[in-house]
Amino acid sequence: METIIRKYWTSLLGVVFILAAFVTLFKYTIDQGWITDGMRIAFGLLSGAGLCIAGQGLAARLASRTIGVQLLIGTGACILYATFSFAGVYYRLWSPMTVLIGMTAITAGASAYAYRFGSRLLMNIALVGGLISPLLMQPATDQVFTLFLYLLVLNSAFFFLSIAKGWSELRIGSFIGTWIVYAAYFVHFNPSTEGIWSMPLRYALAAFVFYLIGFLLSSWKSNRCFDGWNLYLNLTNGVLFGSWSIYILHGELHYANVLALLGVCYLVSGAIVFRLTKQLHTASAAPMIGGALMLLLASSHLGNGLSAKPLINVFVWGGFAAALAAVGHLRRSAVSSLASVSIWAIVGFYWFLVTWDAPRGDWFGTFIPFLNWGALSWVLLAAIGFHFSARGIAVEGMTKSAAAFLSNLFAVLSHLIVGGLLTVQIDNIYEVYAPDAADQLLQLSLSVSWGIYALLLTLWGTRVKQPLFRIVGAVVLLLVAGKALFMDLEGEAMLYKFVVLLALGGISFLITWVNNRGQNTGKGERDEAEAEV
Structure with a gap:
């Protein structure tokens, strides 16, 4: 990658200048009203196709794919991309489906040529042109859906070639360029961010998921090498999405929800890397540790202002304790087991204190005894305790007597949790179904x-x-x-x-x-x- 940039950066810059000149000419003819929109589109298609054909002819004459050939074909592809940007993004002259079909055909053709003949410079030129075109156009109307279809086609092709041929600069460039285009779109159009599920958030989420999966696939295909650029860009992807989401959702949703989503995504990705590599190293540990920290940070804020916050805290922290217990059992990790026990004990004590004023956690507004969120929180805590009672703690060198004592202790504490479940649920039954019953009846039932x-x-x-x-x-x-x-x-x-x-x-x-x-x-x-x- 460094060799390509060092040797041909001036050629890439030259293509940018030519593309800028072409776009300037388009805009000037628009301002002057010299030619119709159809004529401009025809001129762009003919110019781009002509350069591609000329490059093919030169390659046939020279019987080789020289730098000049790649420059001609790459510049032709850039002009075609600029034409599609003009017709589908700058003005709504073509429907999104037309732009998608045309973009797919051009990109597929360039990708097939580059894949067959190893034309790396050609794809770098196409990448620069494809991403620069919408930035130079700066459309006057909001054709955002077409713009992101355009970017989807580009990213899919460049990621494919990047993985298949090992040309890492293609995925790096497409990643950086796409987020720059997103920022330009946001600043230029100033789109509405009202509501939780606004269009800017949808596009940011789509980009985040695409790159999260793309970098994992890229790492897996690269001899399961999950570190290096793939790791850094994957983490950067999360930072960019998190920053944009928090900004977009400000006033609509607490940032803890975004952190929780990112935490889950990176925990899952780290677990996938660990599963594929069968070892714990930076590429698997970094996402899992980062995801766990984001979940912990989010859990302290989730449910702020809601009456259900105690329930949310129990499920988040209880779920984290359960995950650590599973890791401790599968990996025989004393650290994970002890951390799980500590969290479980703290959450259990917390729940005993707050459960009497916590909401019942009805489903669809209907209270079902022992089948509600409050009851399930007790069940979660009891299940973790019984797990440790049956499986023990993964601590090497523990004597049989100490293990038996801990097993009995966990069993007793877990039964106390079951007793709490019975008490609270019976109390809720009287509160919902017999609110006028005497308190003595409740006590007798208990x-x-x-x-x-x-x-x-x-x-x-x-x-x-x-x-x-x-x-x-x-x-x-x-x-x-x-x-x-x-x-x-x-x-x-x-x-x-x-x-x-x-x-x-x-x-x-x-x-x-x-x-x-x-x-x-x-x-x-x-x-x-x-x-x-």
Whole structure:
């Protein structure tokens, strides 16, 4: 690339001068009214095609593709690009589809010629001319859709040749030139940015996605070399899109949403690079670390001014903790596991504090018990805790006793989260479906639910032969008994209290039966083992 620029930069500059002269002539004839629009278009098409044919003839005569041949054909392609810009972008003389078909034909022809004969200079000249033409035209009317169709065709061709032939300057030039054209379009037309989904944002997003995918494909085709220019331009692409998006959305949407989108995109791209290369290096680590930092920064602002901010915080940070837990388990990374545990503990404590005033998270305005965003936040936190209880932490050198202690600790904390889920959801059920019910009914319902949960804990402890769960179930049952006897007996509604106390008695008997059965089963297994010995 450096050799091309060093040797032929004067030729490229000469093409720019010729193109500027051609565009100036177009504009002058417009101001003077000498010839019609159709005549100008015909003159441009004939001039461009004539230079291309002359270049082909010279190549046939010399039996080679010299610099002069490439200059002639490249200059002809530039004049054709200027003509298409005039007809489709400067004036709406041609429909966008006509411009697309014509641009595709010219670009495909030049690309096929350059691919077959290795005419690198030709494509560099075409690149300069194709990007300079709309800048020199400075259209008086807003033909933006046609302009970006024009740029799409150019970028697709140049990226293809850049990947297929290894001509890196084509993708670098098209990337820089396109964002310059976008800036010129924005300044020249001063388009409306009202609304979240305005046209300037759509074009910026389209360019960002195109280059994000384009640079990943380019790196993959280049022997999976994801560093160097591809990495730098990919990161620059995110910075440019983020800057434009924040400017466009100012007053419409908080910048944290843009950061969150960029964070997700770069986390995914980094994961793809890691998946393809099977190793963690700069090309995969930089996007993932940058994406994670952007998500963390965004999470502190997402939902500002919204009542649902606590829910958003739990899902963002809980999701981040879950991702770190998965990385820690798959890669046996102690750092990821410990970071996940720390975030999970902080988020869990935060959620216990704010959940009582947080919104329920109804779906479509309808509250469905245990199937709402509030319930799912509890489920997310409980799932992470049970994961660590079952899988453990990826820390080398940990003794079996320490691992068992941590497993039990995570299990107990996760069951506390499940208890919180039951409490909040039952409270919401009364709030939505029985708002006029006495508070005693709510308290009695909580006592019954916690008693049932104590029974389930005991059953699970017996099933997996873990005394800890039976102990936790017993503790929960004792707490429920204290609540029922000393708190729920106040006031009236004696019939309901009778039913609740009867149910709690039945649950207690069931727990006794389960414990005795578990002990008898364990004793029978020990007797059989001794008999075998």
